[in-house]
Amino acid sequence: MKNKDLIKELSNRMNWTIGETADVVAALGNIISTKLSEGDSVYLDGLGQFETKKKGERISVNPANGQRYLVPPKLVAVFKPGGTLKNKLKEIDTNE
Amino acid sequence: MKNKDLIKELSNRMNWTIGETADVVAALGNIISTKLSEGDSVYLDGLGQFETKKKGERISVNPANGQRYLVPPKLVAVFKPGGTLKNKLKEIDTNE
Numbered sequence: 001m002k003n004k005d006l007i008k009e010l011s012n013r014m015n016w017t018i019g020e021t022a023d024v025v026a027a028l029g030n031i032i033s034t035k036l037s038e039g040d041s042v043y044l045d046g047l048g049q050f051e052t053k054k055k056g057e058r059i060s061v062n063p064a065n066g067q068r069y070l071v072p073p074k075l076v077a078v079f080k081p082g083g084t085l086k087n088k089l090k091e092i093d094t095n096e
Numbered sequence: 097m098k099n100k101d102l103i104k105e106l107s108n109r110m111n112w113t114i115g116e117t118a119d120v121v122a123a124l125g126n127i128i129s130t131k132l133s134e135g136d137s138v139y140l141d142g143l144g145q146f147e148t149k150k151k152g153e154r155i156s157v158n159p160a161n162g163q164r165y166l167v168p169p170k171l172v173a174v175f176k177p178g179g180t181l182k183n184k185l186k187e188i189d190t191n192e
Binding site: 001002003006009010013014016021023024025027028029030032033035037039040041042043044045046047050052074075076078081084085086088089090091 | 097098099102105106109110112117119120121123124125126127128129131132133135137138139140141143144146148170171172173174175180181182186187188
């Protein structure tokens with residue numbers, strides 16, 4: 001489901017215009033990514049928690065010339081599904 | 097940031113009531129988790145993609161009695177941060 005289709009479905013459910021709905025989804029994404037970049041985690045009821053994890057620096061090798069170089073440490077966003085979402089997925093038959 | 101504070105900040109930005117804002121966030125979470133449970137992935141502009149991954153069955157051991165048992169296969173929700181979020185986190189000084 002693309003962002004466009006998500007907006008459409010949400011606007012139908014809320015009985016709002018596409019424009020209003022797109023605005024609120026964009027604002028939500030902006031708040032979450034801003035909080036993450038400030039080192040804060042964000043919990044969304046029904047979904048789960050967004051947080052950041054620090055990946056340490058590591059040495060990698062350029063396969064073209066065999067040269068070793070340092071990959072600097074970085075922050076990556078991770079998502080931990082909450083109980084509601086986990087339970088919803090638990091009901092799915094994984095043997096299909 | 098708890099769900100309550102997220103709603104509050106979003107309602108301030110949109111100039112909506114807490115009630116309206118809570119409704120749209122709940123509806124959004126519901127759409128995303130429903131799509132995931134239907135095997136669909138969901139892309140949110142500015143954040144990234146939610147999708148499911150199948151974890152195969154595995155054998156585990158009960159440490160209390162040494163008995164081995166089968167953990168059934170299950171679906172877990174995973175999140176892949178998009179470019180905008182990755183770039184936002186790249187600007188952070190990880191050496192703090």
